[in-house]
Amino acid sequence: MISRRTAAPPTGPALERARPRAADRRQAPRGRRPAAGRVLWHLAAIGVTALFLLPLLWMVVASLQPAGMPPARTLTAFPYGVAWANYAEIFRVIPLARQLGNSLLVSSMGAGVTLLTASWAGFAMAQMPPAIRRRLVALALFLLLVPASAVWLPRYIFFAELHLIDTYVALVAPAVMGSKSLFVLMYYWTFRRVSGELFESAWLDGAGAWSSWRRIALPLAAPTTLAVAVLAFSHYWSDFVDPLLFLKSASRFTVTVGLRMLQQMDQTHWPLLLAAITVAIAPVIALYLFLQSVLRGDADIVRRSLRILDRDSEER
Amino acid sequence: MNAFRFSWPGRVPASRSPLARYRRQLWLLLAPFLAGALLLIGLPALLTFGLAFTRYDALTPPVWSGWANFAAILQREVFWIAARNTLVFAGAAALLQVLGALGLALLLHPARRGVHLYRGGVYLTTILPDVAYALIWLWLFNPLYGPVNLVLGGIGLPQPAWLIDPATALPSLIAMAAFRVGEGMLLLIAARQALPAAYYQAAMLDGAGRWAIFRHITWPLLVPWLLLLFVRDIVVAAHSTFTAVYIMTGGGPGYATTLLPYLVFEEAFSHLRIGQAAAMLTLLFAAIALFVWFVYRRLGAWGYADDL
Amino acid sequence: MLRIASCLAVCVVLFGACIAPAAPPAAEPERVLLSLLISGDPTDDAAYQALADAFTAANPDVRVELLNIPSAGDFRRRLAADFAAGTPPDLFLINYRRYGPFVAGGAIEPVGPYLARSERIDAVEFYPQALDAFTWQDTLMCLPQNVSSPVVYYNKRLFDAAALAYPADDWTWDDFVATARALTADLDGDGVVDQYGLGIEPSIVRAAPFLWMNGGDVVDDPERPTKLALDSPAARDALAWFTGLQTEQHVVPDAVAEAAESSVSRFLRGGLGMFVDSRRATPEFRQIDSFDWDVAPLPAGKARASILHADAWCMAATGAHKDAAWRFVEFANTRAGQELLARSGRTVPSRIDVAESPAFLDPQAQPANSQVFLAAIPAMRSLPKLATWLDVESAIDAELEQAFYGQITLDEAIQAATERSAEFFP
Helix, strand or coil, X not given: CCCHHHHCCXXXXXXXXXXXXXXXXXXXXXXXXXXXXXXXXXXXXXXXXXXXXXXXHHHHXXXXXCCCCCCCCCCCCCCCCCCCHHHHHHHHHCCHHHHHHHHXXXXXXXXXXXXXXXXXXXXXXXXXXXXXXXXXXXHHHHHHHCCCHHHHHHHHHHHHHCCCCCCHHHHHHHHHHCCCHHHHHHHHHHHHHCCHHHHHHXXXXXXXXXXXXXXXXXXXXXXXXXXXXXXXXXXXXXXXXXXXXXXXXXXXXXXXXXXXXXXXXCCCXXXXXXXXXXXXXXXXXXXXXXXXXXXXXCCHHHHHHHHHHHHHHHHC | CCCCCCCCCCCCCHHHCHHHHHHHHHHHHHHHHXXXXXXXXXXXXXXXXXXXXXXXXXCCCCEECCCHHHHHHHCCHHHHHHHHHHHHHHHHHHHHHHHHHHHHHHHHCCCCCCHHHHHHHHHHHHHCCHHHHHHHHXXXXXXXXXXXXXXXHHCCCCCCCHHHCHHHHHXXXXXXXXXXXXXXXXHHXXXXXXCCHHHHHHHHHCCCCHHHHHHHHHHHHHHHHHHHXXXXXXXXXXXXXXXXXXXXXXXXXXXXXXXHHHHHHHHHHHCCCHHHHHHHHHHHHHHHXXXXXXXXXXXXXXXXXXXX | CHHHHHHHHHHHHHHHHHHCCCCCCCCCCCCEEEEEEECCCHHHHHHHHHHHHHHXXXXXXEXXXXXXXXXXXXXXXXXXXXXXXXXXXXXXXXXXXXXXXXXXXXXXXXXXXXXXXXXXXXXXXXXXXXXXXXXXXXXXXXXXXXXXXXXEEEEHHHHHHCXXXXXXXXXXXXXXXXXXXXXXXXXXXXXXXXXXXXXXXXXXXXHHHHHHHCCXXXXXXXXXXXXXXXXXXXXXXXXXXXXXXXXXXXXXXXXXXXXXXXXXXXXXXXCEXXXXXXXXXXXXXXXXXXXXXEEECCCECCCCCEEXXXXXXXXXXXXCCHHHHHHHHHHHCCHHHHHHHHHCCCCCECEHHHHCCHHHHCCCCCCCCCHHHHHCXXXXXXXXXXXXXXXXXXXXXXXXXXXXXXXXXXXXXXXXXXXXXXXXXX
């Protein structure tokens, strides 16, 4: 959909040049290596990756064990055959479909609002005078330091006063501030990279902050938007403590609370629980793979932020 | 340099000048973030800080009690156990995460065919929901039927009881946290790729070995990033352990995995000692802030990160 | 492209905003919505829902919203958070060991005066042991629904296979251990025990009756406790016997085996001979179809003793619908109301007439020998009434569990429990 090429607006040739992708590739040490070294490297990389992926693979295998059998004591993949029925069963045991729908609603709302507020905040911050800017960045970093547990109870009381307990508003309220100040910073870093002249000339042409944000800033930040969207979506999808505290009606539970419910029902019925986990994490993984294929899986965004850090420190 | 530095000729009053209008619009765009930060984090955190000086059981209005909560928790053995556990957990997990991220970054930084498949595979564990991740590891660590012990048994190694044994329970949680290094790896890959290739070419012309290159070029140039990552990981580890403990161990066996966020949650919501819980949080926050401030000063002295 | 995306985002937000606040459907003005918080197994839902439906049928002006939180810990936290936020449930069902903080905080509306005024139910219809547990400084705070106690659930098929006689009503600790040993077996001969004789939770609630049977006690003075008394010889011996079930007799799954597969799961799939639990386990066990099971009393020590497990209906002091809430409590504790729950298997009814009726004793419904629960009532005792009792209990359990699984010695556990619980006594 949003490919990197089409996302670059017509105004951004300078930007395209500033994008350090090709140059970076060349910077990587490229000594002549014998083929054996390359094979060895691939073997090492495959080994390491397998270490990270095996648990997930095992999870899927174990989720297909037939229910009611004594747990297997061997590593044989399917000692009792494959029970696809588990995946139908979990939708019967807990209202998983409903919970997935709830999570989808909450996560889309959260991610949608986050995109607006985080990009507004990042855009505005990037154009503030240096002194204010520095304070705002400090504030954003400071917010990351506040323990989540410090706000549980006051927020509960706050939401109860506003009659927001047991509504999704309580869950997505943090989206008003960009969910996590990290998302604001991601936009801030992106917009700081954009030449100030661009906004300056737009302003001289009579554009207000709003239209400048919409017409110039947002198109430039498409990759960041994509990354923030995926991260924010996963953030709300993964949220456990907030729904645990703020939701009461079982019909509104999200999928993470559903997993906890299932765990409590029968602590040791692993195949069903693992099947439910597989279903619950599938959307996050799919989104992530989508993001990866769009951004080509490299560390583009992080690298760009680093570039800004470097440049800023050089500036002084 | 990116900010508007140009000044507007003083023909119109400053407050009504187009520039001032533009500035106001910028503040308007910033308003949701600031308001949210104030209402959802600032005020609640302040309220928690205030409650630390009260006796409060959620049922009757809070009563001012001065430093009594702090005196009480400092005398509680369980608080010290939890503080020690948190320190051990955060320190060890952050160290392993940084070293793991460094190793992965050094292995996976070259731009080769298939490299983003590998990076993607490693990163995947980092984006899983905490609840799912904790439940998966609860099953992996199952002492009899879990894959970890089945593999260990298969190759004739001893099979620890992991979360069941007080001696291995906390190390198990640390090991589990050590696999979530995706973000650190991406950061270090980017940092590594930003190192000037000329240094490496020169070193190779001088005939320097891999170790010498790492020791004298890569390591010194990456150290500030490693420190930054270490600080971040410590902060995250100190804050975000609640779900894992809640789902996997409930703080046990005994108090072996009672970490501060879990203890705070239990104190506040199970035992209704909200004042004491708030006091614990205040101490935790103070410790983290102090630590971050200290490192920030050190990093600042190196000229890094003073304006992110 | 981006325009579409932002349109989509706005749509999602607006759409979400319409759905999310999802205010309770506009009820007719005179209709009262009563919130009811319980903590039971998912199998209990149906019974309580039936009770709520029956109530609404008789009281069309009140609708009951039932929320079941299976984990006792999660339940308590939800209750605390709700009280803190000033939005407590109108009614909640809670165990007497856990209601101390709420009573001490003045959060509970005493039901005593309501009961005294009631024309439908009377205090004399209830077991005094249950009423006593919920009496705080001479006022009845909540109305108990049940008067349960721990019993030994046993798998008849495994008893038959081992050619063991079913437990007698007067069996002793030694009979109990011998039976458990006979039921513990390594069936496939791989050196790993795969059938255990006994499952019992390593907690003070389970151990307390054995302390009492041996002449010991948990605290120094049950009426005005000032410290733990687990180090008295009688109490220590009983605890040594209790933890010895695992550490010496090995008839209970060890820590690893229990973590790998819980005793409940083992019993459900027929791999555990006996399991100690209260009436609470019955609804779930009724779903077993692969073997027959029954219940037996706890084995007797020097004296007979048992421990009360009772939950009661409590009304929030700040509830907006106290009158409707009381009507529900009254309804649930009429003969008809209690019979509804009793038939589901969930409760040992706190009403004497229902407990002695076929609704509870019906020999066609498992367990056949429900009389065991009633026989335990005369020798039944309660744990101390203390606002901080739950703290004391968790301090003991943290240590007792480790001693039970041989991770620390019993004396270390007793000492640590005594020290760490000291701050919670007045």
